[in-house]
Amino acid sequence: MKAGIVGLPNVGKSTLFNCLSNAKAQSANFPFCTIEPNIGVVNVPDPRLEKLESLVNPQRVIPATVDIVDIAGLVKGASKGEGLGNQFLANIRETDAILHVLRCFDNDNVVHVDGSIDPIRDKEVIDLELQLKDLETVEKRIERVSRTAKTGNKEAQKEEAALKHIIEYLEAGKSVRSCEFGEDEYKEFVKPLQLITDKPVMYVCNVEEASAVSGNAYVDKVKEAVAHEDAEVLVLAVGTEADINELDDYEERQMFLEDIGLNEPGSSKLIRAAYKLLKQQTYFTAGEKEVRAWTITIGSTAPQAAGVIHTDFEKGFIRAEVISYNDYVSYGSEAKVKEAGKMRVEGKSYIVKDGDVMHFLFNV
Numbered sequence: 001m002k003a004g005i006v007g008l009p010n011v012g013k014s015t016l017f018n019c020l021s022n023a024k025a026q027s028a029n030f031p032f033c034t035i036e037p038n039i040g041v042v043n044v045p046d047p048r049l050e051k052l053e054s055l056v057n058p059q060r061v062i063p064a065t066v067d068i069v070d071i072a073g074l075v076k077g078a079s080k081g082e083g084l085g086n087q088f089l090a091n092i093r094e095t096d097a098i099l100h101v102l103r104c105f106d107n108d109n110v111v112h113v114d115g116s117i118d119p120i121r122d123k124e125v126i127d128l129e130l131q132l133k134d135l136e137t138v139e140k141r142i143e144r145v146s147r148t149a150k151t152g153n154k155e156a157q158k159e160e161a162a163l164k165h166i167i168e169y170l171e172a173g174k175s176v177r178s179c180e181f182g183e184d185e186y187k188e189f190v191k192p193l194q195l196i197t198d199k200p201v202m203y204v205c206n207v208e209e210a211s212a213v214s215g216n217a218y219v220d221k222v223k224e225a226v227a228h229e230d231a232e233v234l235v236l237a238v239g240t241e242a243d244i245n246e247l248d249d250y251e252e253r254q255m256f257l258e259d260i261g262l263n264e265p266g267s268s269k270l271i272r273a274a275y276k277l278l279k280q281q282t283y284f285t286a287g288e289k290e291v292r293a294w295t296i297t298i299g300s301t302a303p304q305a306a307g308v309i310h311t312d313f314e315k316g317f318i319r320a321e322v323i324s325y326n327d328y329v330s331y332g333s334e335a336k337v338k339e340a341g342k343m344r345v346e347g348k349s350y351i352v353k354d355g356d357v358m359h360f361l362f363n364v
Contacts, residue, residue, distance in 0.1 A: 001295070002039075002067040003274045004095030005204075008122050010110060011103040012206040012238040014038070017070035019241045019267045038070040044275050044282070044293070045268040048325055048355060052284060052291045055332060064282050064293040066275055069095055089133050093194060097277045098201040099270070100126060101238075104218035105208040119205070119218050120225050127175060127197070134195045135170045138163055141193065162189040170197070177201065178229055200277050202232040204270065212237035213261040234273055236266040281354040284325070285309075286334070302350040306360040316362040320346045325355035 005013045021040025044064040053061050071091045092098065102119040103112065142163040148156035162185050169179045175197035181190055190198065203226055205219045215235045223233050237260070244265065247253045257265065275281075275295075282293045283305055296305050302322075307314030323334065327342045334357075337343050352358070 001097075001278045001280060002069050002095040003097045003099050003278060004069040004071050004092050005099045005101060006071050006092060006126065007101035008103070008112075008125065010112060011101045011122070013101050014070055015242050016099075016101060016204065016206070016236070016238045016267075016270075017068060019238060019245055019265075020068050020271060040068045040070075041065050042068050042271055044271055044295075045264075046272075046282065046293060048282075049284070049291065049293050051329055052286050052325075052357070055329070056286050056288065056291050058287065058291045059289050060291075062290065062292040064275070064280075064295045066271060066278065066280075068099075068274070071095075089130075089196065092130075092196055092199075096199065097274065098196075098199050099204055099274060100201055101204045101206055102218075102222060104205040104216060104222065104235075105211070107208070117218070119222050123203070123222070123225065128173070130196045131170045131173065131175060134176060134197050135167065137193060137195060138166050138170065142167070158185070159189045166190065166195075175201075175229070177231075200231075200279075201229070202234060202270075202273060202277050204238075205233060205235045206238045207235055209237050209240040209260055211235070212240060212266065232273060232277065234266075234270055236270060241265060241267050281352075283352050283354070283356045283358050285359070286328070286357050296352060298354075300352050301348060302346055302352060302358075302360075303348050305352045305358065306362065309360070312364045313360050313362045316364040317348060318361040318363055320350060321359040321361070322346050322350070323357040324353070325357060328357050 005017055007013050017038055017040060020042050021038075042065060044066060046063060049061060049063055069091065100123070102122055103117060104119050106117055142160060145156050145159050145163060149160040162181065165181070166176055166179060169176060176190070176195045177198050177200065203222055205215065205222055207216055207219065211219070212235065219233070219235055226233060240260065244253050244256050245267075247256065253265075257263065279298045280295050281298050282295060285292050285294065294305065294308050296308055302320040303314045303317040306317050306320070322344045323337050323342065327337055327340075328334070331337045331340055331342065334343075
């Protein structure tokens with residue numbers, strides 16, 4: 001699963017990418033510094049994994065990960081190919097969620113492509129270009145569908161109605177993610193289009209160090225502007241996070257964070273939030289060889305969770321042995337959990353819960 005970092009040029013996208021992935025993407029004070037998208041595989045911070053490691057003492061520990069993609073900056077006219085528009089839009093279409101970085105700080109030394117700081121204007125520029133590209137996609141589709149609908153084809157008529165609904169929203173300057181559809185209608189006609197504005201979004205307000213904890217007036221405006229959207233807002237002092245990342249000593253990092261009023265890096269909060277934005281959750285396997293966090297989509301059944309380890313596990317699934325994370329920690333070991341009768345045996349219909357510690361029995 002991939003989350004794409006988007007925004008206007010010079011809002012801090014590549015600096016944020018570097019903070020998240022510890023990769024060193026080029027970051028500089030001019031537009032289009034990023035041309036080809038950079039991809040980083042980022043560990044999801046999870047204190048539960050550390051706790052299981054302390055209890056089991058395995059040979060190795062493997063965390064869950066999220067792919068973060070740093071995509072070229074967007075400008076007005078991108079939907080018509082301006083700047084790196086066509087390339088940008090192709091790259092963002094391949095991601096599963098959007099991390100939209102908005103500049104919410106004043107600094108005369110960092111140029112803004114429009115000459116002034118206005119995160120709402122910046123957001124609207126990006127939104128408009130994405131909406132125009134989606135409109136182009138839907139209009140191409142409805143041309144074909146309408147011809148079939150005129151012949152009396154019921155399915156084509158249903159799809160035509162759904163497409164017209166989308167067009168109304170896009171022409172009104174609204175993103176598809178805020179448009180209401182019936183469940184079947186969405187699965188059949190909307191989801192297959194892979195529309196950019198249908199992707200879940202998080203707005204990352206890039207602030208100065210003094211606003212890292214409580215935000216500022218720019219952040220307040222962003223929160224007000226997106227209140228009607230199904231979106232999250234996260235405040236992050238990206239430049240400060242970059243400075244903290246340069247420190248080698250863990251204690252020094254913690255002291256730096258405490259000095260500005262934070263108990264953990266904002267980048268850690270962002271990675272966990274991105275994980276949830278992608279509708280992902282974690283289950284664990286724990287043994288002497290390995291303690292590992294496995295990523296599954298929220299709502300996955302036990303066989304689907306087993307299939308993440310190996311497709312044979314799903315095909316030949318018999319049952320799952322399940323311990324809740326809290327029980328594992330409370331009793332201190334798998335053996336003691338079993339003695340207390342707290343290990344459950346679950347079948348094919350079991351919906352896996354976040355934090356479950358699991359063993360699978362299968363036969364191929």
